[in-house]
Amino acid sequence: MKKLLIPILFLLASPSTAFKQDFTEPVQLNWETHYKAKADQRSPFFALTAMTWKYSYESTTYRNRVVINLENEITIDKDRSWVKLDKIRDPDVSASxxxxxxxxxxxxxxxxxxxxxxxxNRNYSLKTYKAQISDLANQIGSFFDTMQKNYDEETEHGSNHKMQGRWDVIIQDKMNESRAALAELKK
Structure with missing residues (x-):
């Protein structure tokens, strides 16, 4: 069984809960549940969210084809995620x-x-399927790591409300598109 852990840390805020395999919605964050680590007082940011993507698979061969049984999850690590609630006096700022x-x-x-x-949903080669899966997973991880960085840069870590609004739409559209594509494959 092949396993890969891709840690992702964000310099503003997120939690530690696993998304289940029959995932229908993302976890809904809250400060009390998901941010248990001691805040880094030297950090210029008010929160940090630590998230990890983990996948593993079992493979079987059927008629010269490799079939994989994929386990795929995201965790929000509440023991590494923190927020400086003592520095945020305005409830609107906290909510934002x-x-x-x-x-x-x-x-x-x-x-x-x-x-x-x-x-x-790929056809894998008998001889190179492990490398193919690893390469695809690395590409996916890199793409979304870049998306996370762009999100922070363009929204100025959430302080640019106009860009935050644009990203809210982008994220919602992409969630809807991804759900629809996955549902289509399951038909």
Whole structure:
């Protein structure tokens, strides 16, 4: 069984809960449940969300084809995620920051959907399937890591409300698109 862990840390806020295999919605973050680590007081940010994507698979050969049984999950690591609630006095600012961090969790949810769709629905070579799966997983991870970084840069870590609104639409559209593509494959 092949396993890969891709840790993803974000410098603003997100949690530690696993998305289940029959994932229908991303986890809904809240400060009390998902942010248990001691805050880094030297950090210029008000929160950090630590998330991990993990996949594993079992392979079988059938008529010269490799068939994989994929396990795919995202966790939000509450023991590494933190928030400086003592520095946030305005409830609207806290809600805005949590909303931004929810965007990170939603992007990870899209990663989960896309990894499930892409990794399960390929024809793999008997001789090179392990490398093929690893390469695809690395491409998926890199794509979504870049998306997470772009999200933070363009929204200025949630402080640019106009860009946050644009990203909210982008993320929602991509979630809807990924869900529809996965549902189509299951027909």
């Amino acid at each position: 920051l949590l909303h931004h961090e929810q965007g990170h969790a939603n992007i990870q949810y899209i990663l989960l959907l896309e990894a499930d769709r892409v990794l399960k």
